[in-house]
Amino acid sequence: MDVAVSVETCLPEWGLSWEALGADSRKDWRTRCQNEWDEVRSGLEGREIPASEDQCTDATDDLAAMEPAGACDELRALYLD
Numbered sequence: 001m002d003v004a005v006s007v008e009t010c011l012p013e014w015g016l017s018w019e020a021l022g023a024d025s026r027k028d029w030r031t032r033c034q035n036e037w038d039e040v041r042s043g044l045e046g047r048e049i050p051a052s053e054d055q056c057t058d059a060t061d062d063l064a065a066m067e068p069a070g071a072c073d074e075l076r077a078l079y080l081d
Helices: 003-014 026-042 049-065 068-079
Strands: none
Touching: 003 026, 003 049, 003 068, 026 049, 049 068
């Protein structure tokens, strides 16, 4: 699942544009998100990295298993609220 694509799908429902998320486009948002993760990851101890990557995988799998409306609600809670 590509979270940026899912967010883009939800934007019309939210009545928002990428600018509301601090980005110019889906690609820009994805790049910013990846850069933030890279920064956080660099501050983790080696033993913490696998667990944090597992959490990301679990969250992505959970979002993929949701109905679209439920996924939009979760994504809104994560990135807007």
